[in-house]
Amino acid sequence: MSIYFLCPDSNNPSGGIRKLYRHVDILNGAGFPAFILHQRSGFRCTWFTNDTRIAYIPAVIANRDQLASDYLVIPEVYDPNIVNITKGLKKIIFNQGCYNTFSGYSLNEFDLRTPYHHKEVLATLVVSEDSRRYLQYVFPELKIVRVHNGIDQSIFSYEPEKKKRQLAFMLHKTPEDVVQVINILKFRGALKDFHLAPIENRSETEVAAILKESAIFLSFATREGFSLPAAEAMACGCIVVGYHGMGGREYFKPEFSYPVPIGDVITFARTVEEVIGTYGASPEQLMERAERAASYIRDNYPLEREEQDIVGFWSSITSMKATETR
Numbered sequence: 001m002s003i004y005f006l007c008p009d010s011n012n013p014s015g016g017i018r019k020l021y022r023h024v025d026i027l028n029g030a031g032f033p034a035f036i037l038h039q040r041s042g043f044r045c046t047w048f049t050n051d052t053r054i055a056y057i058p059a060v061i062a063n064r065d066q067l068a069s070d071y072l073v074i075p076e077v078y079d080p081n082i083v084n085i086t087k088g089l090k091k092i093i094f095n096q097g098c099y100n101t102f103s104g105y106s107l108n109e110f111d112l113r114t115p116y117h118h119k120e121v122l123a124t125l126v127v128s129e130d131s132r133r134y135l136q137y138v139f140p141e142l143k144i145v146r147v148h149n150g151i152d153q154s155i156f157s158y159e160p161e162k163k164k165r166q167l168a169f170m171l172h173k174t175p176e177d178v179v180q181v182i183n184i185l186k187f188r189g190a191l192k193d194f195h196l197a198p199i200e201n202r203s204e205t206e207v208a209a210i211l212k213e214s215a216i217f218l219s220f221a222t223r224e225g226f227s228l229p230a231a232e233a234m235a236c237g238c239i240v241v242g243y244h245g246m247g248g249r250e251y252f253k254p255e256f257s258y259p260v261p262i263g264d265v266i267t268f269a270r271t272v273e274e275v276i277g278t279y280g281a282s283p284e285q286l287m288e289r290a291e292r293a294a295s296y297i298r299d300n301y302p303l304e305r306e307e308q309d310i311v312g313f314w315s316s317i318t319s320m321k322a323t324e325t326r
Helices: 015-029 057-062 082-086 129-138 175-187 204-213 228-235 265-281 283-300 303-325
Strands: 003-006 034-038 054-056 071-075 090-095 121-126 144-146 164-170 195-199 214-219 239-242
Touching (some): 003 015, 015 034, 015 071, 015 228, 015 303, 034 057, 071 082, 121 129, 121 303, 129 144, 144 303, 164 204, 195 204, 204 214, 204 228, 214 228, 214 265, 228 283, 239 265, 239 283, 265 283
Parallel strands (some): 003 071, 034 054, 071 090, 090 121, 121 144, 164 195, 164 214, 214 239
16 A cells, blocks of 8 residues: 655745645655655655655556555645546545635536545545635535644744844735735835845745744735745744735734735735834834744644644544455
């Protein structure tokens, strides 16, 4: 028995792909034979450090007769017909972005093709309560299991002595809103004492280094399954201002962050300006909130909880199938 995680051949930084690799590492550490499944022979992601076990589609398909006892994990980003490519193989859908669930679907009201109804799909994994609610509403009969994302404290941690007047943000998250908010602040003169640190195409360690030294992080995520960047920023002690991205509502709490209605760029800019003002007048007030945010992420999203969720799910699934075949 092997577990294959289908993964795009992309070396662009992506939290979702990094989590696929993480799941494979956890399963192998727990004694489950698991592999990332790439298309192109020899490919692996290099933007973060890993020695994850990799298999390649051509080689796996060549041994198709041996796949009957194996499992294929399919991310939500693939075409709805993906399950038909590997008939006879048990499948799990790993939905890290519920708002991408229907990408590639038609608007024909009679077209009901979807992997979520396929008899070979045993369950769907999600990474937030928001995603669970979304999919449970669409597919009430679906078996859905929540896995808590873990934030690696050895990489993303709060080191208050490194903080400086720096404002970080992801360039690729709703770029039209990024341009508006930054320019509103710029022309109001609100940024004169702050350095901007846009993040794009950076390695995991480079991102962590920027977040550790940034006092403020702007979240422009609008429709995310979990929104890892904001959680990682909180773990690094950033004051996070902006959009919770839907999936991030469970940790984007007003007690220690500054949520803004999605798309309301004026409120976004005004809130950032107020936070910058507070930072100048009473920095200890914001440092206390930053510590609370870092503690919340540390307590609720440890790697150990993620590992327990993943191993528990696969122990249940594999034992269930073993019982059915007796």
